[in-house]
Amino acid sequence: MSVFTKLFGRSDKGQKQDQLADTxxxxxxxxxxxxxxxxxxDQNVIYAGYAELGGYYFLQTFVVGKLNIKAKKGARxxxxxxDHTLDLKSDMDEFESENMGVFDGYVTRIDFEIEKEAAENIxxxxxxxxxxxxKKHTITFTPLEAEGVDEIEVAEENKKDLTN
Numbered sequence: 001m002s003v004f005t006k007l008f009g010r011s012d013k014g015q016k017q018d019q020l021a022d023t024x025x026x027x028x029x030x031x032x033x034x035x036x037x038x039x040x041x042d043q044n045v046i047y048a049g050y051a052e053l054g055g056y057y058f059l060q061t062f063v064v065g066k067l068n069i070k071a072k073k074g075a076r077x078x079x080x081x082x083d084h085t086l087d088l089k090s091d092m093d094e095f096e097s098e099n100m101g102v103f104d105g106y107v108t109r110i111d112f113e114i115e116k117e118a119a120e121n122i123x124x125x126x127x128x129x130x131x132x133x134x135k136k137h138t139i140t141f142t143p144l145e146a147e148g149v150d151e152i153e154v155a156e157e158n159k160k161d162l163t164n
Contacts, residue, residue, distance in 0.1 A: 059119065
């Protein structure tokens with residue numbers, strides 16, 4: 001970023017080019033994925049599914065995109081629904097992003113503690129936004145419109161048996 005850009009900001013043309021580049025980047029991520037994402041942000045896509053291990057439930061999330069982070073104090077995931085807000089704390093305090101070889105980006109896996117009832121009540125169609133807070137980053141994801149598909153169906157598809 002040049003000194004003039006810092007002082008005077010970007011022109012409309014520069015902002016439009018950045019938006020186009022972000023859109024193309026997100027489309028590239030979506031093309032390389034077989035799973036249905038839960039939401040998209042400017043430069044990141046979030047995938048989620050829940051899992052059970054020893055009677056405890058976890059919401060497993062994968063953030064794919066430009067987020068490159070090494071956290072030591074965990075993260076928070078805030079899901080705003082039509083009826084209520086669900087605020088989840090990460091299961092692990094330390095995690096870091098891994099480089100992807102397919103394109104210029106990173107994958108960050110974060111597991112969040114969740115109650116069984118809360119996991120069953122998450123409906124994709126009712127989610128208004130998802131906010132991930134980690135370190136100084138706050139990323140707000142907006143859900144993709146998926147007709148006839150709810151979060152439980154997606155979670156069941158993405159569910160993994162962690163007992164093996």
